[in-house]
Amino acid sequence: MEFIEYYRIVKDRVWIVVLVASVAAIIVVVYSVVPPSEYEARGRIRVYGEAALVMTRTGDNAGPSALRDFWYTLFQMLNSDHVLYLSAQEAGITDPRAIDNLKPIKGRQESGSSVARITAWAPTPAQAEALTDAAMSVLREQWDASRLGRVKGIEIDLGNVLSQVEEDLAPFEEQMAGYAEQPVPGTPRDRLATIEARVSSLEGQIQGAEIELILAQDNVASLRRLAHGEMALPLGQQQYGGLLAGELRTLHQALENMRDELARQLEYRTEEHPAVKALRGQIADVEEDIAELRSGEAVAEGLGSPLQSQILAAELAVNQARRRIEVLQAESLNLGSQLPAYRARAEEFGEIATQYARLMSEKSALLRELDELSAERRRLEQTEDIEIMDVAVVQPTGRTIGKTILLLFAGIAGGTVIGILAILLLHYVDLTYKNSYEAERLIGRRVLASIPRTDIMLAPVHEAEPPPEEPGDEDTGAASEVEF
Numbered sequence: 001m002e003f004i005e006y007y008r009i010v011k012d013r014v015w016i017v018v019l020v021a022s023v024a025a026i027i028v029v030v031y032s033v034v035p036p037s038e039y040e041a042r043g044r045i046r047v048y049g050e051a052a053l054v055m056t057r058t059g060d061n062a063g064p065s066a067l068r069d070f071w072y073t074l075f076q077m078l079n080s081d082h083v084l085y086l087s088a089q090e091a092g093i094t095d096p097r098a099i100d101n102l103k104p105i106k107g108r109q110e111s112g113s114s115v116a117r118i119t120a121w122a123p124t125p126a127q128a129e130a131l132t133d134a135a136m137s138v139l140r141e142q143w144d145a146s147r148l149g150r151v152k153g154i155e156i157d158l159g160n161v162l163s164q165v166e167e168d169l170a171p172f173e174e175q176m177a178g179y180a181e182q183p184v185p186g187t188p189r190d191r192l193a194t195i196e197a198r199v200s201s202l203e204g205q206i207q208g209a210e211i212e213l214i215l216a217q218d219n220v221a222s223l224r225r226l227a228h229g230e231m232a233l234p235l236g237q238q239q240y241g242g243l244l245a246g247e248l249r250t251l252h253q254a255l256e257n258m259r260d261e262l263a264r265q266l267e268y269r270t271e272e273h274p275a276v277k278a279l280r281g282q283i284a285d286v287e288e289d290i291a292e293l294r295s296g297e298a299v300a301e302g303l304g305s306p307l308q309s310q311i312l313a314a315e316l317a318v319n320q321a322r323r324r325i326e327v328l329q330a331e332s333l334n335l336g337s338q339l340p341a342y343r344a345r346a347e348e349f350g351e352i353a354t355q356y357a358r359l360m361s362e363k364s365a366l367l368r369e370l371d372e373l374s375a376e377r378r379r380l381e382q383t384e385d386i387e388i389m390d391v392a393v394v395q396p397t398g399r400t401i402g403k404t405i406l407l408l409f410a411g412i413a414g415g416t417v418i419g420i421l422a423i424l425l426l427h428y429v430d431l432t433y434k435n436s437y438e439a440e441r442l443i444g445r446r447v448l449a450s451i452p453r454t455d456i457m458l459a460p461v462h463e464a465e466p467p468p469e470e471p472g473d474e475d476t477g478a479a480s481e482v483e484f
Contacts, residue, residue: 009427010420017419024415025408032404038103038121041128043392045136047074047114051385054147055376057154060161060362062369064376071116075107077146078118078139086138087120091130098123105135115389125394132392140386151377155370162366165359172356179349187353188345195335195342197274202332204275206325208282211261213321215254215286220314255286 010017052070055062067073077083081104088099103121110117118136122128179187186194262279269276440446 006424010423013423013426016423016426017416020419020422021412021415024411024418028404028407028411032407038123039125039128040119040121040395041125041132041392042395043118043132043136043388044110044390045116045118045140046387046389047116048385048387049114050383051143055151055154055373057157060158060366060369062154062158062373071109074116074139074143077142078107078135079104083135083138083142086142087131087134090134090138091122091127093122093127093131102131105131107139118392120392128394129392133388136388136392140384140388143386144380144384148377148380151373151380155373155377158366158369158373162363162370165362165366169356169359169363172352172359175352176356188342188349192339192342192346195339199332199335199339201274201278202328202335204273204278206328206332207261207275208278209321209325209328211254211258211279211282213318213325214257215251216314216317216321218254220311220318223311223314251286251290255283255290258283258286 052067053064054067056065084102084105085099087105088094088102093099093102101123106119108117108119109115118132118139120128120132120135122131258279262276262283265273265276265279271277
């Protein structure tokens with residue numbers, strides 16, 4: 001089909017092109033004249049790092065932890081109906097139907113920074129700005145309220161745990177107070193340690209008294225041997241000289257025995273043990289006596305004393321040592337019999353003290369956690385971790401004169417193209433023959449004659465000059481028969 005045929009087809013129905021282009025132009029004009037149904041306003045907030053810290057509880061411990069999906073949670077809260085309703089109320093939009101028609105408020109983080117953009121839509125520019133500002137304020141309040149609610153919830157839970165711990169601790173506190181009010185100062189453990197130390201001291205004293213008894217017995221035996229084995233000498237000094245020599249031998253033997261005993265005790269006792277100290281004191285006394293005998297001071301003191309009186313004094317010393325040993329042993333047995341009871345009390349006190357210390361530690365930890373929660377609650381109430389950086393600004397609608405003219409031309413051009421396409425579509429869906437060319441093209445045969453076109457204006461025919469007749473054209477002028 002040639003261009004002239006397309007032109008003829010479009011020309012026959014050009015009114016369709018005009019209609020479609022006019023409708024498109026009218027739509028563009030109406031769009032430009034009629035105000036938009038809603039306006040968009042944007043504001044920005046700055047979120048500090050502390051805003052992402054929320055209090056969490058692990059057992060009886062509470063502490064701040066960073067929220068991994070902080071931005072998602074924050075924008076979910078912003079997008080909620082609750083925040084939209086509160087923001088609308090604060091912005092002065094009270095009509096329930098108007099609130100229901102509002103779009104959810106949106107938020108978006110800017111390029112991974114700490115700044116977020118808040119967007120809201122409303123029927124008028126003033127309402128859009130007020131709604132966006134109110135949304136940023138309500139979001140900050142709701143987020144702080146959410147974190148504050150977490151803190152208060154943890155405080156309530158830990159307060160309940162603290163009450164239970166104090167209830168469990170009360171009987172142990174009474175028992176510990178009872179131990180403190182006893183007439184004997186100190187705890188059962190202290191009294192047990194005191195008695196054990198006293199028993200150990202008595203054992204050392206008994207061992208020292210036994211050594212003294214041995215020395216006294218040896219002294220008596222030496223004096224008796226001296227009294228029965230020696231003859232009276234003319235000089236008293238010779239008699240007493242032999243006496244002192246025997247006493248020196250006895251003291252040396254006792255000193256060696258005490259030193260051996262000290263070496264044995266040091267194998268399993270320390271220098272600070274009472275028995276070791278007592279034995280060292282006895283060794284020092286014997287060494288001092290030996291030094292006095294060797295220096296002659298003891299001889300001078302005993303020159304006027306008879307031998308029998310010395311034997312009686314030595315026997316008296318033996319009896320005193322035995323008596324001392326008996327007294328010390330009796331006291332040691334008495335204290336030893338009390339040790340099992342004191343050990344039982346000490347064990348009972350140890351269990352009570354362990355439970356008391358454990359509960360006191362739990363109570364101290366809970367009080368410390370509650371103090372930290374109180375500090376965090378005060379911080380949330382007094383500080384703002386989300387700051388309104390930029391107030392809301394209405395965004396341009398884009399309906400300028402230049403854009404309106406451009407859209408008008410685009411609408412007319414588009415309507416023209418659509419009209420032409422519609423005309424061609426209507427032409428091609430019409431299955432009737434319009435001319436001999438379509439008939440030949442569709443049936444594949446040559447057309448010998450056709451109905452003349454009445455829409456073509458022919459030139460007037462002059463009567464003086466009739467058209468020449470050709471042979472065979474007599475009956476073809478008004479023929480409507482088509483030969484196939």
